[in-house]
Amino acid sequence: MTKTVLITGGSGYIGSTIAHILVTHGFKVVIIDSLDKGYILNSPESACFYNGRISEKALYECIRCEIGKIDVTIHCASYISVPESEVDPVKYITNNVSEFVELLENLPIIDCKRLIFSSSASIYGNKQGALKETSAIAPQSTYAETKWLCEQIGGLAAEQGPLRIINLRYFNPIGTHPDGYCGPGDLNSGSLLNELTKAILSRTPFRITGTDYDTRDGSGIRDYVDVTDLAMAHAKACNLFDTLIDERAALDGPHRTRAINLGSGDGVTVKELIAAAEKALGRKIRTKKAPRRPGDVAGSYADASLAKDLLQWQASTPLETSILRHIDWWQRHRHQQPAPTPISLSSSRPDSVSTSHQP
Ligand SMILES: O=c1ccn([C@@H]2O[C@H](COP(=O)(O)OP(=O)(O)O[C@H]3O[C@H](CO)[C@@H](O)[C@H](O)[C@H]3O)[C@@H](O)[C@H]2O)c(=O)[nH]1
Known part of the structure; x- marks a missing residue:
């Protein structure tokens, strides 16, 4: 039977990629996105799109009426910038935690008892080496704190009700959908791949922020x-x-919630990533040493054995391929910056929106 999946934040970087993959694998996809950070053209045309915040009860009533019951909800809608979360913690707590609580309150309206939560490896904090799901939790930023709070709040909700939750803890996502349907939404996020892309496009040296870490070549892992x-x-x-x-x-005992790390299992230093990019592009990339970023850490990587055991899943895309797709996406979409003004939909359904994946 076709499964109906609701994706919150289904127009964002990760949510839209999940939406495309689910459509390809025969799921019926429903999206709620405020278009605050997301971009509607990232979402698949066949998805049923609802424009609004996850706290809006009326949206769930519409979904119940127009679509029916939801089998699984994948909750991706959240703010994701660590530096921004330090500058404006209340904004992050409101958006990532308060709205999550409202999502939990609204799930019964769509009769949904299965939740997949987009969590983050940042909840493990400043550790080195391979991290297991049982590694100590020590969030170092408000962003990471909000992810950990949601895992705990979800745990409490699942103890008492019919809800069951899988917390997927992402390491560092890069790349784009292989057909270029969707990709990262903010070139100025400060992440390594985005900064590397900017350096390549502007023909300026890439700044390696931190070359004195206790790692095999001094750069962050x-x-x-x-x-x-x-x-x-x-x-x-x-x-x-x-x-x-x-x-x-x-x-292994009853589970109302489960946490699973999603990473490649390989630790890659900044210098190794640059070498991979040079190989992929077939040319030298100019770099220069720069001081450590405030609050930055030497870094870690996933012990991804639980994902292999439970999900029969392993990351398989070669690093060079992800890097090439990432850079290619921005070569084609950089003029899209800053993010376009959200489209005001006359209908909450996507059928009325003409979409094209070219900006
Ligand atoms: O211009 C740059 C940017 C980054 N780096 C280095 O690249 C590595 C990776 O940096 P980044 O891509 O920013 O990853 P994280 O530091 O792991 O942080 C990202 O990944 C976290 C976990 O997913 C998210 O919470 C953060 O918002 C997101 O910035 C680090 O060693 C940085 O020092 C550079 O050398 N130069």
């Missing part, structure tokens, strides 16, 4: 995971949801 691989893990989690939560109870 991260686990870069392709966004399409990440999206595939969500498709698997949707299909295996009940197995992971209930049927494995006999094997």
Whole structure:
């Protein structure tokens, strides 16, 4: 039977990639997006699109009436900038935590008892080496704190009600959908791949922020995971949801919530990533040493063995491919910056919106 999946933030970078992958794999996709940060043309045309905030009860009543019951909700809608969360913590708590509580209140309207939460590896804080789901939690920023709060609040909600939750903890997503349908939405996010792209497009040296870390070459280590691989893990989690939560109870105890790391399992330094980009592009990239970013960490990577065991999932896109797609996306879409003004929809359904993936 076709599964109907609601994706909050389904016009954002990760949410829209999940939406495209789910459509390709035969799911019926419904999206709620405020278009505050997302871009409607990122979402698949066949998705049923509802423009608004996840706290708006009326949207769920419309979905219940027009679509019916939702089998799984994937909650991606959130603010994602660590520096911004430090400058305006209340904005992050309101958007990421208060709105999440309202989502929990609204899920019964669409009769949804399965929630996949987009969590973040940032909740592990400043650690080195391979991180397991059981590694100590120590959020170092308001952004990370909001993700951890949501995991805990979800846990409390799941203890008492019929709701079950899978918390997928993302490491560093990069790349785009392979067909270029959607990609990262903010070239100025400050992330390595976006900064590298800007340096390449503007023909200026790329700044390696921190060359004195206790790592194999002095630059920071991260686990870069392709966004399409990440999206595939969500498709698997949707299909295996009940197995992971209930049927494995006999094997490792009952689970109302589960956390699963989503990373490649490989730690890559900044210098190694630049070498991979040079190989992919077939040319040298100029770099210069720069001081560490405030609050930056040497870094870590995923122990991704639980995802392999439970979801039969492993990241498979080569790093060079993700880098090429990422840079190519911005070569084609950089004039889209800053994000376009949200389109005001006359109908909440997408059928009335003519979409094209070319900006
Ligand atoms: O111009 C740059 C930008 C980054 N880096 C380095 O690249 C590495 C990765 O940086 P980045 O891509 O910003 O990743 P994170 O530091 O892991 O932070 C990102 O990933 C987190 C976990 O997903 C999110 O919470 C953050 O918002 C997001 O910025 C670090 O060593 C940085 O010092 C540079 O050398 N030069």
